[in-house]
Amino acid sequence: xxxxxxxxxxxxxxxxxxxxxxxxxxxxxxxxxxxxxxxxxxxxxxxxxxxxxxxxxxxxxxxxxxxxxxxxxxxxxxxxxxxxxxxxxxxxxxxxxxxxxxxxxxxxxxxxxxxxxxxxxxxxxxxxxxxxxxxxxxxxxxxxxxxxxxxxxxxxxxxxxxxxxxxxxxxxxxxxxxxxxxxxxxxxxxxxxxxxxxxxxxxxxxxxxxxxxxxxxxxxxxxxxxxxxxxxxxxxxxxxxxxxxxxxxxxxxxxxxxxxxxxxxxxxxxxxxxxxxxxxxx
Numbered sequence: 001x002x003x004x005x006x007x008x009x010x011x012x013x014x015x016x017x018x019x020x021x022x023x024x025x026x027x028x029x030x031x032x033x034x035x036x037x038x039x040x041x042x043x044x045x046x047x048x049x050x051x052x053x054x055x056x057x058x059x060x061x062x063x064x065x066x067x068x069x070x071x072x073x074x075x076x077x078x079x080x081x082x083x084x085x086x087x088x089x090x091x092x093x094x095x096x097x098x099x100x101x102x103x104x105x106x107x108x109x110x111x112x113x114x115x116x117x118x119x120x121x122x123x124x125x126x127x128x129x130x131x132x133x134x135x136x137x138x139x140x141x142x143x144x145x146x147x148x149x150x151x152x153x154x155x156x157x158x159x160x161x162x163x164x165x166x167x168x169x170x171x172x173x174x175x176x177x178x179x180x181x182x183x184x185x186x187x188x189x190x191x192x193x194x195x196x197x198x199x200x201x202x203x204x205x206x207x208x209x210x211x212x213x214x215x216x217x218x219x220x221x222x223x224x225x226x227x228x229x230x231x232x233x234x235x236x237x238x239x240x241x242x243x244x245x246x247x248x249x250x251x252x253x254x255x256x257x258x259x260x261x262x263x264x265x266x267x268x269x270x271x272x273x274x275x276x277x278x279x280x281x282x
Contacts, residue, residue, distance in 0.1 A: 003109060004109050004111050005109060005111050005112055005115075006112075009107070009108055009109075009112060010108070010112045010115065010116065012108075013106065013108045013112055013113065013116050014116055014119065016106070017116055017120065020093075021089070021090060021120055024086070024089050025086060025120070025124070025125070028082060028085055028086055029082070029128060029129075029132070032078055032081070032082045032129065032132065033132050033136075035078055036074070036078060036132060036133060036136050037136055039070065039074050040136055040137070040140045043068070043070055043140075044140075044143070068171075068173070071137065071173045072173075072177070075133060075173065075177075078129075078133075079129055079133070079190065080193060082125065082129050083121070083125045083126055083129060083190055083193055083194050083197075084193055084194070084197045084209070084212075084213075085209065086120070086121055086125040086194070087121040087122070087125070087193070087194040087195075087196075087197035087198040087200075087201065088197040088198075088200055088201050088208045088209040088212055089201060089208070089209075090117050090120060090121050090198055090201050091117060091198065091201040091202035091273075091277065092201050092208050094201075094202055094277075094280050110274065110277055110278045111274070113277055114270075114273065114274045114277055117198055117273070117277075118198070118270060121194045121197075121198050122190075122191050122194040122195065122198070125194065126190045126191070126194065133173070134173075134174060137172060137173045137174070138172065141171075141172050141173075184255060185254075185255055185258040185259065187259065188259055188262040188263055188266065189262055191262075191266045192262050192265050192266050192269070193216075195265075195266045195269035195270050195273070196212065196215075196216055196219070196269055197209070197212050197216075198269070198270075198273050199212075199269050199272055199273040199276065200212025200215065202273055202276045202277055202280070203276055227258075227261075230257075
């Protein structure tokens with residue numbers, strides 16, 4: 001049996017951690033699920049199929065899609081809160097002397113404990129939130145399609161063209177999200193957030209979330225400043241494009257730079273967390 005990693009031992013650790021960490025996870029998931037459903041329920045329009053004016057309910061583009069502008073800030077805000085709270089509480093027991101001894105004496109290697117933490121905080125939490133938001137959004141979209149999908153409106157692009165009838169349709173959130181390149185660059189940011197708060201749960205003894213949040217604010221300020229400087233350097237003498245952080249390279253490499261940068265930052269914080277847990281055991 002390997003001293004570093006054994007799948008059976010790792011799986012036993014996952015099930016053991018669920019007994020303790022699962023309570024925090026399920027409570028947080030229920031709260032976030034209720035919040036998502038409540039916001040969507042509040043945004044539901046009155047089922048009046050005879051109305052032909054939706055401007056008082058939703059704005060719409062000339063391409064016939066209804067703009068559900070509340071979804072993006074809701075997704076970003078609740079998503080950040082959920083995954084950061086989950087990650088911040090995982091190694092919090094290491095800061096309590098009475099419980100830290102039991103945690104450190106768990107018959108598992110440092111690698112297995114670290115992998116278990118990454119699994120719960122960066123994989124399970126992120127994808128469970130995405131699933132909850134996706135299912136809620138699909139139910140919402142299907143309901144709206146029955147209401148506004150049968151309504152048409154007339155637009156006139158200019159005085160010389162004839163009016164055009166457009167049938168309204170509702171676009172699912174994730175399709176709209178990934179259609180925009182500036183949103184595609186945020187794909188790996190959830191893992192950056194969870195890696196930072198996971199490190200904070202292992203590093204700080206008390207007030208893990210508050211202390212980590214302060215550090216994150218300072219880090220984000222420095223990161224944004226650095227990204228602006230690097231983007232200005234990489235896109236010097238290239239075509240400006242307000243839809244892509246102010247610049248557009250000929251090969252679209254800016255998206256690749258952002259994804260590689262966020263991946264490296266995530267790996268860095270995960271590595272520091274691993275050595276921090278190992279230091280606690282020593």
